[in-house]
Amino acid sequence: MNPEQGSQPKELKRSMKSRHLFMLSIGGVIGTGLFLGSGYAIGQAGPMGAITAYLFGGLLMYMVMVCLGELSVVMPVSGSFQAHAERFIGPASGFMIGWTYWLSWAIYVGLEFIAAGLLMARWFPDVPVWVWCAVFTLILFGINALTTRSFAEMEYWFSAIKILAVLFFIVVGGAAIFGVVSIKGQSAPFLSNFIGDGLFPKGFIGIFISIMTVVYSFMGSEIMGVAAGETEEPEKSIPKAIRSIIVRILLFYVLATFVLSAIVPWKKAGVLESPFVTVFDMIGIPYAADIMNFVILTAILSVGNTGLFACTRILFSLSQSGQAPRVFGKINKRGVPMNALLVTLVFALLSLLTSVIAEETLFVVLLAISGVGGVVTWMAIALAQYKFRKQYIADGGSLKDLKFKVPFFPLLPILCLIMCAGIVVFTAFDAAQRTSLYIGFGFVAACYVFYYFKFTRKKIDETVLSNEQPDKVV
Secondary structure, three states: OOHHHHOOOOOOOOOEOHHHHHHHHHHHHOOHHHHOHHHHHHHHHOHHHHHHHHHHHHHHHHHHHHHHHHHHHHOOOOOOHHHHHHHHOOHHHHHHHHHHHHHHHHHHHHHHHHHHHHHHOOOOOOOOHHHHHHHHHHHHHHHHHHOHHHHHHHHHHHHHHHHHHHHHHHHHHHHHHOOOOOEOOEOOOOOHHHHOOOOOOOHHHHHHHHHHHHHHHHOOOOHHHHHHHHEOOHHHHHHHHHHHHHHHHHHHHHHHHHHHHHHOOHHHHOOOOOHHHHHHHHHOOOOHHHHHHHHHHHHHHHHHHHHHHHHHHHHHHHHHOOOOOHHHHOOOOOOOOHHHHHHHHHHHHHHHHHHHHOOOOHHHHHHHHHHHHHHHHHHHHHHHHHHHHHHHHHOOOOHHHOOOOOOOOOHHHHHHHHHHHHHHHHHHOOHHHHHHHHHHHHHHHHHHHHHHHHHHHHHHHHHHHHHHOOOOOO
16 A cells, blocks of 8 residues: 555545534625625516515525435535435436536636626726736635635635625614614605505516526525535534524525615616615715625635635545546545645636637636526435435335435425426526526536446446457366
8 A cells, every 4th residue: 555645534524513514505695696686686676576586586595405404414425416416316417417516616716716806906906907816816725725624714704794794784774764874865765665666566577587696696505515524413513504594594685685675766776786885875884885895805705715615525526436537536634635626726717717718609608507507406406305205215214214304395395396497497588598598508418428428338338348258268
């Protein structure tokens, strides 16, 4: 045995605590989708329409999370839903989910570097954006390269800043609605913006259009499952995290949307770069734009940090099952899959370059694949849970032995699949996003075709060849 190999750990360390898992999931959801995308949702659907869309998205997220929770408690491995899909749906589906999800997040990590650099230009206009991209790349690489605990601690504080900002906004904005805090140039609005043009000024069509934006905002909550393989006492931490995450995320989104809608007329909300900045400015908070610029920068770095972690673990999981080169499954003494981390970072930077070099071709293709990846992953989680429970019962398993289980089975996972399919159908009716479906699902189909020729067909050929070999003469 090679002594160097023998000194390397073969499994990831379980060093994350329950508080890390909780903040990691919240950090994956509260980001630019809330700080920037909420205004778009309000503008598309009106005040109550946007709130209805967030409640719909929250229900779908709840179903995905409880399905993932049951699977992650039974099978708490790094890579989570990729490993679950491989075992309970099939190896080809595990291969497809793993590579689609890895590609989706790797692209987003690259985009977050650009976004962070652009935000810094507000304070340092003379410094080129690429300099900040390089700085943030090194920072996030350093955080992920140290230990899992260092990553978790940094993400804990990233998420804490975002949560405090949203809570502060809800409290101060809520006070302004009812006249406790004054708004510059106008009296207390109360609920006038809700009843002025009706609760649903654009009807159900507006709700359906905004639902697509809302659901994509919630994607990232499934990262909790990716971290399950590195969490202390997953049978206790995961259920606890799920129960608290669902309620709090919904409260953050719904209450924040309520405050925005009450203060900013819905027709104006959709054209604002950041409605949060507008509200802070209307209330008269000094340096409102700079405060929100810092919060959004934190949100972007949080997403990049989380995405880099998720990509690394998914690639590690793929290598463990032989669906990616074995070199990505090696772990250093700090418990980090360093090779997987490095190749993810390199790809993220290459995808970043396509926004300049091949913006109308390869960059568009990568973005389309990335958008479809989230919906496909959620569908795979629901289907894997459905097939697991069916197999578990068929093998004589008792529901009493499951430490966390999906309620209303099989209705809940089936409804989850139907709702996810509905999101795809709604997207198909939007001409601007229809092409992304063709490209995204084309990549999904390509994964299955590649798996067939690379793995399934190879096994068939090897079996045929072995059967054709003449028996050895003894």
